[in-house]
Amino acid sequence: MTVKKICCIGAGYVGGPTMAVIAKQCPDIQVTVVDLNEARIAAWNDHDVNKIPVYEPGLSEVVSEARGRNLFFSTDVDQAINEADMIFISVNTPTKTYGAGKGQAADLKWIELCARQIARVSKSDKIVVEKSTLPVRTARTLKDILQHTGNGVKFQILSNPEFLAEGTAVEDLLKPDRVLIGGDQDEEGKKAIEALVNIYAQWVPRERILTTNVWSSELSKLTANAFLAQRVSSINALSELCEHTEADINEVARAIGTDSRIGPKFLKASVGFGGSCFQKDILNLVYIARSYGLTEVADYWEQVIIMNDHQKKRFANKIIKTLYNTVNGKKIAFLGWAFKKDTNDTRESAAIYVADHLLYEQAHVGVYDPKVPEQQVYTDLDYLATRSSDENSKLVQVYNDPYEACKDAHAVAILTEWDEFKHYDWQRIYDNMLKPAHIFDGRNILDKAKLENIGFKICPIGS
Ligand code: UDX
Ligand code: UDX
Ligand code: ADP
Numbered sequence: 249m250t251v252k253k254i255c256c257i258g259a260g261y262v263g264g265p266t267m268a269v270i271a272k273q274c275p276d277i278q279v280t281v282v283d284l285n286e287a288r289i290a291a292w293n294d295h296d297v298n299k300i301p302v303y304e305p306g307l308s309e310v311v312s313e314a315r316g317r318n319l320f321f322s323t324d325v326d327q328a329i330n331e332a333d334m335i336f337i338s339v340n341t342p343t344k345t346y347g348a349g350k351g352q353a354a355d356l357k358w359i360e361l362c363a364r365q366i367a368r369v370s371k372s373d374k375i376v377v378e379k380s381t382l383p384v385r386t387a388r389t390l391k392d393i394l395q396h397t398g399n400g401v402k403f404q405i406l407s408n409p410e411f412l413a414e415g416t417a418v419e420d421l422l423k424p425d426r427v428l429i430g431g432d433q434d435e436e437g438k439k440a441i442e443a444l445v446n447i448y449a450q451w452v453p454r455e456r457i458l459t460t461n462v463w464s465s466e467l468s469k470l471t472a473n474a475f476l477a478q479r480v481s482s483i484n485a486l487s488e489l490c491e492h493t494e495a496d497i498n499e500v501a502r503a504i505g506t507d508s509r510i511g512p513k514f515l516k517a518s519v520g521f522g523g524s525c526f527q528k529d530i531l532n533l534v535y536i537a538r539s540y541g542l543t544e545v546a547d548y549w550e551q552v553i554i555m556n557d558h559q560k561k562r563f564a565n566k567i568i569k570t571l572y573n574t575v576n577g578k579k580i581a582f583l584g585w586a587f588k589k590d591t592n593d594t595r596e597s598a599a600i601y602v603a604d605h606l607l608y609e610q611a612h613v614g615v616y617d618p619k620v621p622e623q624q625v626y627t628d629l630d631y632l633a634t635r636s637s638d639e640n641s642k643l644v645q646v647y648n649d650p651y652e653a654c655k656d657a658h659a660v661a662i663l664t665e666w667d668e669f670k671h672y673d674w675q676r677i678y679d680n681m682l683k684p685a686h687i688f689d690g691r692n693i694l695d696k697a698k699l700e701n702i703g704f705k706i707c708p709i710g711s
Contacts (some may be wrong), residue, residue, distance in 0.1 A: 249443050251277060251375075255332035257362050259283035259292055259321060261417075261524070261593060262379060262410050263338030264302050268310045269421040271319035273451040280320045280328040292321035303592040303619050306418035329369045334443065336408075337362050338379040343528050352535040354383050354528065363393040366403075373402040375440045379410055381473075381525060383532050384466045387430075404440035406431045407462045409469035414523065415590030427457045430465025470529045474549055477526040479514045481555040487517040487710030488562065497710025498692060517710045519663060519690030520560040520598040522587030527553060527596050560598045563661075563709070564605035567688050570707060571658055575611035581657040583650060584664025584691075585617035585625055592619040598690070599663035600628045603644065608634065613644045616653035618666055622646040651676060659686035665693050678702050 256267045259281045271279040283289050291301040293315075297308040311319070322328060329335060339362055344355040359380065366376060376394065378387060387405045394403040407430035412420040427448045431441040441459050448457050460468070487497040497517045505512030521527075530549055537546035568575050587597035594600065603613050607629075615625050625646050630637040647653035650669075654660050654677045662669060670693055678685050687699060689708045696706050 249333070249439060251333045251443055251447060253277070253332045254279045254334050254336065255328040256281045256336040256338055256379070257283075257325065257329075258338035258340070258380070259285070259288055259301075260338065260340060261302055261414060262412070263336065264292065264300070265304055265307055265310075265412065265417040266338070266379065266410060266421060267336070268307060268314060268319060269418065270447065271314035271317075272310050273422075274447060275314075275318055277447070278318050278320070279314075280322055280332070282322050282325045282328045284323065284325065286323050289321050289323050302417075303590075304415065304417045305590055310418060325365065326369045329366055330371060332374065333372075334375045334377060335366060336377045336379045338410075341380045341382060341528075343531055349535055352531045354381075354532050356382070356386065356389065359386065360389065360393065363390050367394050367397045370397075370401050370403075375404045375406060375443060377406045377408045377444065378466070379408060381409065381469055381529055381532075382407075382466060383536055384463055384470070386466065387462045402436075404431065404436060405462065406440055406444055407465035407469075408444060409465060411469075411472065414593050415588055422451065424452060424456065427452055428460065428465050428468060429457065430460045430462040433461055470533045473525050473529040474533055474552070476514055477521055477530055477556070478549075478552045480516075480518065480521045480526075481552045481559075483515050483517050484520065484559045484709075485555050487559075490710040495711075500710075517692060518559075518598070518665075519563045519602065519709065520556045522595070522597040522599075524593070524595040527556070557601075560601045561605060563598075563688065563690055564602045566707060567602075567606065567659060567661060567686075568609055570686060570688075570705075575606055575609045575658075577610065577612065578658040579612045579614055579656055580606055581654040581660045582613055582615045583617075583653070583660060583662050583669050584666055585615055585620045585628075586664050586666075589664055589666045592621075592624075594620055594624055594628050597628070597663070600632065602661070602663065602690075603629065604632055604634055607640070607643050611643070614647055614653045614657060615644065616647045616650045617664065618668060651680070655680045656682060657685075658682050659688060661688040662690050662693060665691040669693060670695070674699055674704070675702055678704060 254277055256263045263281055267279050267281045288301050291299060297312045300308060300311055339358040341354045344350050344353045387407055390405050409428055429441050429444050431437045445457050483501060490497045501515040504510050505515050530552055534546045534550045582599060585599045586592060586594055606613060626640055629640045684705050686705045692708050699706055
């Protein structure tokens, strides 16, 4: 079968960029991205492509090429579902905040709502593709709902997990290491798989398109993220050991990364990983393992999260300890709030937790991030509900200018590895800070020797 019309439910960090790239690469397919959030859809349709709601290098160019041609953004979910041959589900699947599995299991409420809506609206056969990260066996739920509508419409369910990383989404989508498609292994299932393979094959070499059964595909997504996060926690665990010995974590990372079995990527010690996927996916894996009674498996993976929480707390404690055990009333300047560079996404960013810990000690936090809007910083802190939002607004100030953010500060903390931080006029920053002027480099991006020459006291991670 040839797909002519695609609908994607959810215009977020995954749905938006993924569909923009499919539309760019497949001009013959009409792609409609729908979302319940009207403001979000309006922003995707903004005349000024720089105002689309997701910041990703290269994305606005892709959107301006395809939008209006074969890429559309709409709030009319029913119509888009009904017209489509293939429907991607790309809605959020946050960790549950209530009931059984609270704090660990994924909340599938939104996925189920989507499935019910698809079941209610569809008048012709469709291929439904899981794009959001989902716990293993979610396809079962989708099937149960979609295959019992009683109206004769047939659905095939595929799993096609997204491996794009934020900040490099467009590049990752244009040149993926692999595309993974899971589906039923019977004849109808294989046809559905083939339909999706044919879409990706328009720009991805065939040998990079892997097909599996649905369950392997679902589990591979959680496993990939768990392995990546584990590497960060492993290097971070050793960074603490380095700080107590004379080893340097950057040298250790380089030395082990040259072993081809280990490889050089994802070995950067940091203040801790963030993002919407790593923690959520591991918690999910832990929850699934526990639900099968696999205690050792669950404990093993849970340690990755425990280590990450420790790293964030340790960073905050180091700031407090170095500033003579009190930060009460002291200004600490944060450079960076996003969970990594080149994105405006702040979900689970280490900056939020480090700030929270310092605020608990009555510090004043000044924040500068090149892409994160002021309101987002307050929203992130208020979401933790550690203190009232009045208190958060009193203790935290967000700046549009990094030099203003650092002015009169006792310390500067680097929370995100934005390239521009390396090229600041650090002499000017030094001149306007209180002395001794401290820098806590949570990303090991600054030139230590140069800054020490200016007079800074530098505290990197892992040396
Ligand atoms: C991740 C996966 O990489 C991607 O394949 C999946 O589809 C979604 O989850 P993302 O969360 O966008 O992507 O970013 P990633 O580059 O993986 O970084 C995650 C976190 O780990 C960031 O906070 C980053 O700063 C941190 N990190 C990464 C480190 O601290 N050190 C490293 O060496 C690498
Ligand atoms: C290891 C290191 O590889 C080597 O660099 C170091 O100098 C000494 O320790 P070795 O113990 O000889 O070498 O063998 P290795 O190939 O690393 O295997 C170690 C164990 O892991 C074996 O029992 C092997 O069967 C097992 N293994 C390895 C697996 O079970 N699965 C794998 O994917 C790889
Ligand atoms: P992700 O990082 O997985 O893309 P986001 O939260 O950025 O997650 O995006 C998910 C989007 O899905 C949100 O914009 C949300 O409004 C949308 N969404 C959730 N449920 C539905 C639904 N039933 N119908 C349409 N859109 C939905």
